Amino acid sequence: MAIQEFFSPLKVISKRTFFILAFVEGVMALLIWQLTAGELIPTPARVATAIIGILGTDYFYSNLVQSLALIAEGMGISIAIALLVAYLSLIPVFKPIAEFVIKCRYLTLTGLIFFFTLITSNGHNLKLSLLVFGIVPFFVTSLLSVIDSINVQEYEMCRTLRMNSWRALLEVVIIGRFDLVLEVIRQNFAIAWIMITAVEGISMSEGGLGTMLIKSNKFINIDNAFAILTIVFLFGIFFDYLLGVIRGWLFPYTKLQLLS
Amino acid sequence: MTVRQYQKKEALLKVSNVSLRYDCLVLRDISFEIDDIIREGVTQGQIVSLIGRSGIGKTCLFRILAGLIKPTTGTVLIDHDQHPVRAGDVGVVYQNYILFNHRTIYDNLRISLERSQTPPGGSIDAVIKEYAAEFSLTEHLKKYPQQLSGGQRQRVSIIQQVLNGNRFVLLDEPFSGLDAIMVDKVKQLLVKIANMHEDNTFVIVSHNIDHSLAISDSAFIIAKEEGKEGAVVKESINLIDMGFAWDPDVIRQQEFIDFCASIKDKI
Incomplete structure (x- = not known):
């Protein structure tokens, strides 16, 4: 492939070519960063050194486990609530509730921290509430968009096969779209992962990566802050990949190509 | 062209004065009947075509026949006991x-x-x-x-x-998007399944006149009348009496080709 083709719009490139391009561009970005970083912004070399240092401490692992436990709990509760709201939205009486939850995306969490502090009993519950409240509207939005995109003929086919509306809902929406639910989880996990550092910064009693980040910033340990940011970023990419693999494994038909 | 012996017995599907109105009148006083065809010594199902131009309201009629939507007025009665059609009485094969x-x-x-x-x-x-x-x-x-x-x-x-x-199966544009060889295979398949049981009744909703009529025993032309709102059944065609039914090679006969050409002028 000629170099000029990399700059042609709509050019289809192979997976291998993409990875070569990504690698070269990544190296170039690191080089530019290394050469332009001043005293204040740490160079990639300093960040790498800080990462190695952090990875060698027990303090990091205990905080990592704390963050992973919190996100697992938060995601679990959020998924359960979001699925319930999304599935119930197909019953007319619950539709306004689902629409309201979607609009809650525009509610800023900052103004609600005091409210959640009042209604929760401890720091853990405060973090969990904020996390769930922050994630659920985005989850429901994505899930409703999956449901809205279902071809009405699928429901009609169920009726021609003598399924009642509950069975049609189970077959088409719940079982039939579970692969897309996992994709929604994958896409929204990024929001949850970003939020976790924010809520851990609000209540630092239990620690976590967010707490580590806030402390590093507080003590102007910029190398460590960048190192933690990089670790958070890499973990996010790893989870994104892992959820993609799990989706392909659980639902093999999602990887199939349409023949015609 | 061979005229074959047959008898028409009781109605298997009866559409009476069906109208459908959304923002405007889509279907107006649609009435037709599909009768059980009896041939001695042969298990003879029914294949019926509803022919009309795209956008004329065929799909709406299709959904009414399947019991998936209710018409604004009129009734669709089905089977030997002539009960009002319900979703699940009629099979549907979408395009x-x-x-x-x-x-x-x-x-x-x-x-x-x-x-x-x-x-x-x-x-x-x-x-x-x-x-x-x-x-x-x-x-x-x-x-x-x-x-x-x-x-x-x-x-x-x-x-x-x-x-x-389902003894009744509606097929929406079954020849659409298929190559010539596949169209022939689909036609053979439909004839084969239709004739697996005496009551099997396939209703083909299509704008493809030649292929639909080639395997049908009767057809209804759905079209609008000049200056009037809503599609009606403009013409009923008995392909058996015309000698075009149950002949696998009919599509190559000049008379049939001319007949199909005349239908094109009516839709």
Whole structure:
């Protein structure tokens, strides 16, 4: 492939070519960063050194486990609530509730921290509430968009096969779209992962990566802050990949190509 | 051109004064009847075509016949007891061959067979394998719908409805998007399944006049009348009396070709 083709719009490139391009561009970005970083912004070399240092401490692992436990709990509760709201939205009486939850995306969490502090009993519950409240509207939005995109003929086919509306809902929406639910989880996990550092910064009693980040910033340990940011970023990419693999494994038909 | 002996007995499907109005009148006073055709010594199902231009309201009529929507006025009565049609009385094969994409072909057929009110004799597994063998789908049973070609998916859709015990099957544009060889195969398939049971009745909703009429025993032309709102049945055609029915080579006959050309002027 000629170099000029990399700059042609709509050019289809192979997976291998993409990875070569990504690698070269990544190296170039690191080089530019290394050469332009001043005293204040740490160079990639300093960040790498800080990462190695952090990875060698027990303090990091205990905080990592704390963050992973919190996100697992938060995601679990959020998924359960979001699925319930999304599935119930197909019953007319619950539709306004689902629409309201979607609009809650525009509610800023900052103004609600005091409210959640009042209604929760401890720091853990405060973090969990904020996390769930922050994630659920985005989850429901994505899930409703999956449901809205279902071809009405699928429901009609169920009726021609003598399924009642509950069975049609189970077959088409719940079982039939579970692969897309996992994709929604994958896409929204990024929001949850970003939020976790924010809520851990609000209540630092239990620690976590967010707490580590806030402390590093507080003590102007910029190398460590960048190192933690990089670790958070890499973990996010790893989870994104892992959820993609799990989706392909659980639902093999999602990887199939349409023949015609 | 051969005129064959037959008798028409009781009505299997009767559409009376069906009108449908949304923002404007889509269908107006649609009335027609599909009768049970009896031929001595032959298991003779019925294949009926509803011919009309795109956008004339064929799909709306299709959904009314399937019991999926209620007409603004009029009735659709079905079967020997002439009861009002309900969703589930009539099988539907959509133009884009809707199947459960999260299930294998075997499971798509199984779920249909399990819900049949008149399941054929034998175990579910045996029946599915028998039909799969009969319609060249054995090697595809473990595949997902996305792995099949359009023609194969269409076959699965039709068999899915037949296994569900539906004697009435509506097919929306069954020849659309298929190449010439596949069209011939689909026509053979429809004739074969229609003639598997005396009460089997296939209603083809199509704008493809030649292929639809070539396998039909009767047809109804759906069109609008000059200056009037809403499509009506403009003409009923008895292809048996005209000598065009039940002849696999009819599509090559000049008389049939001329007849189809004359229909094009009416829609």
